[in-house]
Amino acid sequence: MAARAIWKGELQLGKHNVGVKFYSAIEDRSIRFHLLHEKDKAPVEQHIVRKDTGKDVPKEEMRKAFAVGPNTAVILQPEELEELVPPESREIELLRFVPASAVGDQWYERPYYLGPDGHTDDYFAFGEALSRKEAIGIARWVMRKKRYLGAISVVDGYLIMTTLRRAEQVVSFSGIEPAKSATPQANELKLAEQLVKSIEADFDPEQWQNEYRVRLLKLIEAKARGEKIKPAPVKKKRAEGSLADSLKASLAAAKEKKVA
Amino acid sequence: MPSRKRKRAPEPEPEEESSSARVRSLWSGTITFGLVSIPVDLLTAVRPRQTAMKLVDTDGHALGRQYHCSKEGKKLDYDDLVRGYETDDGKMVVITDKEFESVAPEMSADIELRSFVPLEQVPALYFQKPYFLAPAGKSAKAYVLLAETMKRTGRVAIGSFVMRGHEYLVAIVPDNGVLRLDTLRYADEIRTPAAIGLPKHPKVAAAKVTQFAKEIEALTHKELKIAELEDQDAKKLQSLVEAKQKERDDVIHPKGAEAAEDTEGGESAKVIDLMEVLRKSLSKSAVVRTAEASEPINLAERRAQREARSATAKKKTPAKAKRKAPRKRARRS
Incomplete structure (x- = not known):
């Protein structure tokens, strides 16, 4: 089933305008509930009220205020x-291209697949060029009345635009040098x-699933049929000892597992 | 045990942190790596955007949310609420707190590392939210060892842990001597080009690819330019607010804690200085620097505001926390 595009834009690159459609790359699988009144199972209504009096406030009397100090705010x-809303545009401005390693994971917020809108050739040619250059593009655009920053990359020939957090949000380090006492010995390293090599693997995301979600859905289905289900608890363990001893013991355990 | 009174996710509330290294400790536990245990604190690695506003009426009185029963029309307390799931055929299935608890992951203070994978194999699509792990034990040796080993081998650790009633799939990534924990999306949350219905890759003319490659080259740099990544919305909002404040236009003075505070922090979260923690636990002479130019705007004001808020927050009764838990939409996973 083909998904619906949420937005259309144009990548501006030199003389080229590459038309693209945005599709969410994320499938929201969260289970949503309605809030109900426990007594009569009626849905709840949300009221916006004055905190001091508890009186309802009609929508046209609601304002937003920006705090500028402990007891000072400015109403907007x-x-x-409305004047702060950026002007609408189809333009996706490419600011620069950088090596993929220049963007840490902490910048990434939400990914979108881009699909071709019109000139399919240009879309795939741009993708090939980007992948050949091993670069990602930093982009800026306005979508649905909001400003976005994004990083455009290629996976299997398809373009992906991942929105980026703002510079003010990202905390990062340029270097840390541990003290001698915390520096591991050669044998420990x-x-x-x-030990790392003994539990080395390829990234295989399919093997993990959100077990809580699965159990919750099962519970809902069982209840919908009027049944009950029993949960299976999970066990855990812990070990103590010197760092080198623990490493050795872990290594032995990992080896055993491999042989078995 | 997790219950609906807990927040559903590790979500730092807006408007709390601001100085470059003041972050919140959300969770404390142990990385288990084979039989090695590394005590750590989990800290926020992302600051909220500075565009948060609060709702007031035309006179500046603080507004809040209340739940009312749609049948009886009267105000409800949080304890009067239950969650209902609407099935496809329109049936409402009520799930009680006890039932939620029965399926919740068992509380655990371990981040269990399951495997080490090459970093480049984890697609950016999977990364959801970053946190820092700070060493919490007496000795940071095992922490440094893990970070150093991952750096040397080019591997990142994949594992899982439970926080606030949710189990998270995570990658632990070495970042300049610090361990970062990134929550990952599950595979079934990620779409594929085929599922979306994107067209198959056609053969494209080599000349066209070369043209694009040249255009890419012309714009290629080694590094990001931080100035390009700054929050334009926050800046514009801020300058409008400043202009109005200067003209004393629409300036209000909400009184008391209720007014100053409504984007509350996690109830039990402590704000700590990440640099200080790292400096203490890793080394007295550790060199810790933040990335240049990522200072948030209007620092001094923000700090004053936060301090005032935490001062008033202390005076509050614990009953307050209860009302905070509900969210507009009742999400559970």
């Missing part, structure tokens, strides 16, 4: 907020590397 009138 609807028409002022060697053991740790062996």
Whole structure:
């Protein structure tokens, strides 16, 4: 079943305008509930009220205020907020291209697949060029009245635009040098590397699933049929000892597992 | 045990942190790596955007949300609420707190590392939210060892842990000597080009690819430019607010804690200085620097505001926390 595009835009690159359609790359699988009144199972209504009096406030009397100090805020009138809305545009401005490693994972917010809108050739040619250059593009655009920043990359020939967090949000480090006392010994490093190698694997996301979601859905289905289900609890373990001993013991355990 | 009174996700509330290294500790536990245990604190690695506003009426009185029964029309307390799931055929299935607890993951203080995978194999699509892990034990040796080993081998750890009633799939990534924990999406949450219905890759003219490659080259740089990534919305909002404040236009002085505070922090979260923690636990002489130019705007004001808020927050009764839990939409997973 083909998904619906949420937005259409044009990548602006030199003399080229590449038309693209945005599709969410994320499937929302969260289970949504309605809030009900326990007594009569009637749905709840949300009221916006004055905190001091508890009186309902009609929508046209609601305003937004921006706090500027402990006891000071500035009310922004609807028409002022309207003026802050960026002008609509189909343009996706490409600011620069950087090596993929220049963007840490902490910048990434939400991914969208881009599909071709019109010139399919241009779309795939741009993708091939981007993948050949091993680069990602930093982009800026306005979508549905909001400003976005994004990183455009290629996976299997398809373009992906991942929205980026703002610079003010990202905390990062440029360097940390541990003290001598915290610096691991050569033998510890060697053991740790062996341990890493012993449980080395390829990234295989299919093997993990949100078990809570599965159990919750089962429970809902069972209840819908009027049944009850029993949960299966999970066990855990813990070990103590010196770092080198623990590494050795873990290594031995990992080896056993491999042989078995 | 997790219950509906808990928040559904590790979601830092807006408007709380601001200085470059003040972050909140959300969880404390242990990384288990074979039989090695590494005590850690989980800290926020992302600050909220500075565009958060609060709802007031035309006179500046603080507004809040209340739940009312649609049948009886009267106000409800949070304890009067239950969650109902609407099935496809329109039936409402009520799930009680006890039932939620019966399926919740068992509380655990372990981040269990399951395997080590090459970093480049984890597609950016999977990364959801970053956190920092700070060493919490007496010795940071095992922490440093894990970070160093991952860096040397080019591997990141895949594991899972439980926080606030939810189990998270995570990648632990070394980041300049610090361990970062990134929550990952599950595979079934990620769409494929085929599922979306994107067209098959056609053969494209080599000349066209070369043209694009040239255009890419012309715009290629080694690094990001932080100035390009700053929050334009926040800046515009801020300057409008400043202009109005100067003209004393629409300036209000909401009184008391209720007014100053309504984007509350996690009830039990402590705000700590990440740099200080790292400096203490890793080394007295550790060199810790933040990325240049990622300072949030209007720092001094924000700090004053936060301090005032935490001062008033202390005076509050614990009963307050209860009312905070409900969200507009009742999400459970």
